[in-house]
Amino acid sequence: xxxxxxxxxxxxxxxxxxLVKRLAGPSTGKxxxxxxxxxxxxxxxxxxxxxxxxxxxxxxxxxxxxxxxNRIIADASKGSKFYExxxxxxxxxxxxxxxxLKQRDEAMKGADISRIEALVDNMLSELEAQRDLSQIIxxxxxxxxxxxxxxxxxxxxxxKPFGVGHGVLTTASYEARKYGVRSGMPTYIAKKLCxxxxxxxxxxxxxxxxxxxxxxxxxxxxxxIAIAGCDEGYLNITPYCEEHGLTPDECVQxxxxxxxxxxxxxxxxxxxxxxVPSYSSWCYQMLTQKQMLAKICxxxxxxxxxxxxxxxxxxxxxxxxxxxxxxxxxxxxVNERLLESIGIKTCGDIYQYRATVxxxxxxxxxxxLLRTYLGIGSNVVxxxxxxxxxxxxxxxTFSALGDKEKxxxxxxxxxxxxxxxxxxxGWTGRTVTLKYKLDTYQVFTRAKSMDxxxxxxxxxxxxGKELLMxxxxxxxxxxxxxxxxxxxLRNQASxxxxxxxxxxxxxxxxxxxxxxxxxxxxxxEGLNICDPEEGHGENDESMPGFHEDDERDLEPSxxxxxDEDEYADGEDKDLEQSASTLSxxxxxxxxxxxxxxxxxxxxxxxIHTRTFTEGNDASKNTKSSESDQEEKERQHQPRRVLKxxxxxxxxxxxxxxxxxxxxxxxxxxxxxxxxxASREEPLECPICGRTLMTDNQGLNAHVDFCLSRTAIRExxxxxxxxSISKKPMAxxxxx
DNA sequence: ATACATACC
DNA sequence: CACTGGTATGTAT
Numbered sequence: 001x002x003x004x005x006x007x008x009x010x011x012x013x014x015x016x017x018x019l020v021k022r023l024a025g026p027s028t029g030k031x032x033x034x035x036x037x038x039x040x041x042x043x044x045x046x047x048x049x050x051x052x053x054x055x056x057x058x059x060x061x062x063x064x065x066x067x068x069x070n071r072i073i074a075d076a077s078k079g080s081k082f083y084e085x086x087x088x089x090x091x092x093x094x095x096x097x098x099x100x101l102k103q104r105d106e107a108m109k110g111a112d113i114s115r116i117e118a119l120v121d122n123m124l125s126e127l128e129a130q131r132d133l134s135q136i137i138x139x140x141x142x143x144x145x146x147x148x149x150x151x152x153x154x155x156x157x158x159x160k161p162f163g164v165g166h167g168v169l170t171t172a173s174y175e176a177r178k179y180g181v182r183s184g185m186p187t188y189i190a191k192k193l194c195x196x197x198x199x200x201x202x203x204x205x206x207x208x209x210x211x212x213x214x215x216x217x218x219x220x221x222x223x224x225i226a227i228a229g230c231d232e233g234y235l236n237i238t239p240y241c242e243e244h245g246l247t248p249d250e251c252v253q254x255x256x257x258x259x260x261x262x263x264x265x266x267x268x269x270x271x272x273x274x275x276v277p278s279y280s281s282w283c284y285q286m287l288t289q290k291q292m293l294a295k296i297c298x299x300x301x302x303x304x305x306x307x308x309x310x311x312x313x314x315x316x317x318x319x320x321x322x323x324x325x326x327x328x329x330x331x332x333x334v335n336e337r338l339l340e341s342i343g344i345k346t347c348g349d350i351y352q353y354r355a356t357v358x359x360x361x362x363x364x365x366x367x368x369l370l371r372t373y374l375g376i377g378s379n380v381v382x383x384x385x386x387x388x389x390x391x392x393x394x395x396x397t398f399s400a401l402g403d404k405e406k407x408x409x410x411x412x413x414x415x416x417x418x419x420x421x422x423x424x425x426g427w428t429g430r431t432v433t434l435k436y437k438l439d440t441y442q443v444f445t446r447a448k449s450m451d452x453x454x455x456x457x458x459x460x461x462x463x464g465k466e467l468l469m470x471x472x473x474x475x476x477x478x479x480x481x482x483x484x485x486x487x488x489l490r491n492q493a494s495x496x497x498x499x500x501x502x503x504x505x506x507x508x509x510x511x512x513x514x515x516x517x518x519x520x521x522x523x524x525e526g527l528n529i530c531d532p533e534e535g536h537g538e539n540d541e542s543m544p545g546f547h548e549d550d551e552r553d554l555e556p557s558x559x560x561x562x563d564e565d566e567y568a569d570g571e572d573k574d575l576e577q578s579a580s581t582l583s584x585x586x587x588x589x590x591x592x593x594x595x596x597x598x599x600x601x602x603x604x605x606x607i608h609t610r611t612f613t614e615g616n617d618a619s620k621n622t623k624s625s626e627s628d629q630e631e632k633e634r635q636h637q638p639r640r641v642l643k644x645x646x647x648x649x650x651x652x653x654x655x656x657x658x659x660x661x662x663x664x665x666x667x668x669x670x671x672x673x674x675x676x677a678s679r680e681e682p683l684e685c686p687i688c689g690r691t692l693m694t695d696n697q698g699l700n701a702h703v704d705f706c707l708s709r710t711a712i713r714e715x716x717x718x719x720x721x722x723s724i725s726k727k728p729m730a731x732x733x734x735x
Numbered sequence: 736a737t738a739c740a741t742a743c744c
Numbered sequence: 745c746a747c748t749g750g751t752a753t754g755t756a757t
Contacts, residue, residue: 025747026741026742026743027743027744076746077746077747080746080747081746082746082747083747086747089740165748166748167746167747167748168747168748170748183744184744184747184748185747186745186746186747186748187746187747188745188746188747189746189747228743228744229743229744230744231744232744329742329743330741330742330743331742332741332742332743333741333742334740334741334742335741335742388752389751390751390752390753391750391751391752392750392751393749393750393751394749394750395748395749395750396748396749397747397748397749431736431737433737433738441747443739443740444738444739445737445738445739446737446738447736447737447738448736448737449736449737478748478749480749480750482750482751
């Protein structure tokens with residue numbers, strides 16, 4: 001018993017601890033807060049041979065200890081519905097971890113650990129052999145972008161702690177970050193952390209204008225830049241450096257200076273080799289991932305600085321060794337906890353637990369973690385292309401509504417907005433997904449696929465209504481609609497069919513992708529991410545809000561006082577595979593009982609809600625035996641045992657898994673168009689007919705240029721581009 | 736095909 | 745006081 005008690009209390013406290021941490025926000029740890037930040041800086045110094053500043057130990061400038069900050073945040077949210085929901089999620093996660101550990105123990109029991117380790121070591125060798133250090137990849141991002149733009153227009157804010165945003169902060173000034181104030185944080189909590197905090201409204205148009213200027217500069221260094229948000233991008237500066245006889249550092253220094261000249265805003269950059277032949281599978285969204293290393297590096301020097309990771313395998317692995325796993329793109333709060341549960345806190349820890357990861361590939365993503373350990377990421381950089389878009393949607397949060405009429409009114413508004421966005425951007429789609437969030441913060445989605453193409457508000461509204469109707473009674477705080485299975489209307493219709501036809505023939509294109517505006521210019525420079533909208537002027541900008549940087553708070557400050565940093569990084573995404581591991585789901589209801597789920601948690605009635613939860617919990621047992629499935633099923637439902645993600649299957653002990661084949665990773669196929677290797681060869685531009693000595697990437701950039709020049713619509717361009725990238729590539733290979 | 740969770744900006 | 749909005753992906757059924 002005693003033992004039990006102990007364990008129990010331990011667990012309870014742990015839960016509390018994780019909950020408190022979770023409440024601190026999703027970006028905590030990502031970039032640099034406390035310990036993490038110090039660690040990174042230290043690693044940086046070690047790796048770069050930079051003298052360890054004395055300030056190190058101390059001073060990070062958080063006015064308060066991160067622990068205290070977390071406590072203040074937790075206290076401020078305590079009792080709220082949001083808090084209760086987080087608590088529920090935290091509990092579910094804890095339960096999930098418990099199951100995973102149990103599974104791990106069973107798997108390890110009869111396993112020949114030594115043999116597995118040897119196997120994994122082989123995989124590592126193969127991955128290492130694929131490392132490509134030939135490309136110079138840079139990740140640049142603006143320091144506290146929104147906040148610094150505001151400073152330009154309101155110098156009085158200089159040196160003061162201020163936050164940008166209304167209900168939720170889109171960003172916080174450097175000074176404010178010292179108090180633990182971060183983007184994505186509700187203003188009332190930010191005020192508790194920093195009573196003197198000044199609040200400033202968002203001025204998206206200004207940010208966009210600046211964004212465009214910034215991107216214009218970046219583009220000069222790599223026409224194929226992959227823009228990742230309105231304030232950051234990935235560039236392959238290999239060609240530029242070569243042509244201008246610059247070292248990577250000189251090039252980046254120059255670029256940052258130019259950005260400053262044009263915008264008076266500072267930027268930070270990370271320079272790394274990257275590479276990766278095949279695996280570039282990831283790519284979260286459009287952007288990214290490219291240089292996981294470059295991105296992580298930009299975090300290091302954050303404020304107005306740049307960090308150059310040595311282009312040497314050994315140095316890279318060392319660099320990764322003490323890097324918090326949380327900094328890796330794709331590792332969020334959940335995966336961080338999952339990994340931590342098996343002992344992995346830093347990238348270097350991955351090696352020690354490689355056998356565990358091997359056995360639990362499904363949950364942790366062996367391939368992903370091995371690449372992370374080695375510091376291998378994709379080094380392919382390319383602009384987002386319209387045809388990559390997979391969904392378009394709109395959603396809105398409002399004060400909780402229980403009235404059907406009012407809810408439908410909101411739905412109609414959303415439908416209207418969505419129709420507008422779709423028409424503005426030339427999209428239509430076949431499946432409509434309704435999303436709603438109860439006042440308890442639980443989120444549900446309901447989807448329906450149609451035989452016809454949907455774009456009109458009437459259709460969107462009707463379908464949304466149909467999906468929502470059976471769910472009542474509900475008390476909602478958010479409602480949204482999203483359309484997937486898209487078709488690009490610009491691709492076909494518009495403009496020059498002739499040209500298009502030409503390209504099509506060239507490429508064989510066909511299937512999926514639909515092009516869109518791609519052209520870089522159009523794309524907007526501005527925010528691509530945001531691009532969808534673009535327009536409607538009606539509501540003024542609502543808040544895009546994203547956390548722009550998340551950041552890190554603090555910074556080293558010392559060093560520079562000047563800038564801020566921000567940042568944090570957001571690292572990218574990539575690694576997706578692994579990341580996804582998670583999955584699990586929860587809640588759900590037994591379908592039998594009520595086909596419809598949710599029932600909101602009506603105000604008072606907790607029962608339902610509770611039911612869900614419990615059900616989930618119940619699921620706990622489970623897992624392995626299949627037999628229980630039935631039971632479970634009838635009880636509640638869901639659960640999914642683990643799943644995660646990813647990747648390489650290789651695992652099972654049985655076969656040697658032949659090692660990770662890069663392509664086998666799920667993602668592999670994804671970037672079909674990626675330019676893979678890229679060797680320079682004479683390639684002919686399908687537009688102007690000139691022969692260029694370049695690689696596919698360079699050719700693409702050139703094509704972009706030609707296209708914009710000829711004023712061909714983006715749509716066409718896209719198809720072209722994609723065609724080119726594919727075909728030529730093959731050609732290239734032949735060489 | 737649907738539903739859900741996670742991630743990132 | 746009260747925790748955004750948009751998109752992508754992976755997994756399970």
